[in-house]
Amino acid sequence: MHELLETTGDALVLLLSFDPDLWEIIGVSFSVSLAAMLFAIPPALLIALVLARVVFPGRWLLISLANTLMAVPTVVVGLLLFMLLSRSGPLGEWQLLFTQPAMIIGQWLLAMPLLVAMLHSALQGIDQRAWETARLHGAGKMAALWRLLGEARFGVMAAVVASFGRVIAEVGCAIMVGGNIEHFTRNITTAIALETLKGEYAQGIALGLVMLLLALILNLLLGMLRGRGRQIFSS
């Protein structure tokens, strides 16, 4: 117990003294995950809009596929990407293995199904009258779509927050395609795994505290969104 308290104290000192190594790791985590989200949100929105608004053969198959892919373990995505990017793999020429872009691709693959499924759910729940009212009041198709996103904004934000939470907290894919290289691809989760194995708990706890804080912030955000959503008592 005493050792745990002592290590937690060391962790807080590391955090609050702005230890450069520690904050570099935190920076890698955030830059990689934010980049993955930035690349994932536009195509996911487009796919979700098409799935929610356009009826075509195979639509429900695609929705089921997105729902299924949400459950794929991160290490499986990591394994697949590793095989694709390894020197002998079909994308080996790109020389991306053990780089931040490889981690971004991995997190993009993890974020897409969750984003598509949650955004589809949010957009499908919008009343058909919203589209009709906008169009009959002179909105062009793009303006009407933008309005639909506005109507579904709480669901859209919940999807983004939940997906960001998933990708920044994943470890399997990041360690497989990032390689946990110091000052380059080491992020919060891979660093915690490594430091724990080395018996260096202080940095691990400090990074764990950052993840806890992030989880708290994301959950507070989600809670606020849900609370706002409850005020929509009728259409």
Next chain:
Amino acid sequence: MLDIEALDHGFAGNTLWTIDRLHWSGREMVHLQGDNGSGKTTLLRVLAGLEPPRLGRVRWTLDGQSLVPPCPGWVVYLHQHPYMFDTGVLDNLLLAARWHGLERAHARERALGMLNWCGLGERARQPARSLSGGERLRLALARAWLLEPRVLLLDEPTATLDARAIADVDALIDDLALAGCAILMSAHHPSPLTARCQRRWHLRDGVLFDDVAQRRESNPALR
């Protein structure tokens, strides 16, 4: 203004209604009657261009232009329960003003004018979805009127309103009609609103009966 030829609509192989020929100059306010399930809402939606007819042709002639629905901003359809965007009362009007292409300052001025017209001037900042049924209909009328449409299609506007709310809406619709907006409303219960209609279309057994056409048929002098 409205010309219909050989219009036919239905679902899953069943015919809902057939209209051989119909002309409406838009000068008279029309009451579309019919029992539940007779296809009143579907007819209004077809006229608004929200649903394509199975067969036939709908053509609006507005300001010298011959148009096939939908005619956004010209022909506005109000759902039985008008949709309120998830914004404030004033913002609902500003959205329509922006889509209509009004310049920002002018849009605000006009939206505020519309709010006062429909009696919701004090509620500008309130969430639109917190309004009562009658207030929502008044806001929807103001939102539509902001575009100065030539035709307003109202689907059962008074079905769920009390007498006071009907009187409020009645006054607004009176203003719209006086300003030259052609009004076609469906309702299966008589109300002060339906009483002021000069023409009646009745959907019965899949056929539209037009009282004006029937009078012309029975009185050769009116032909």
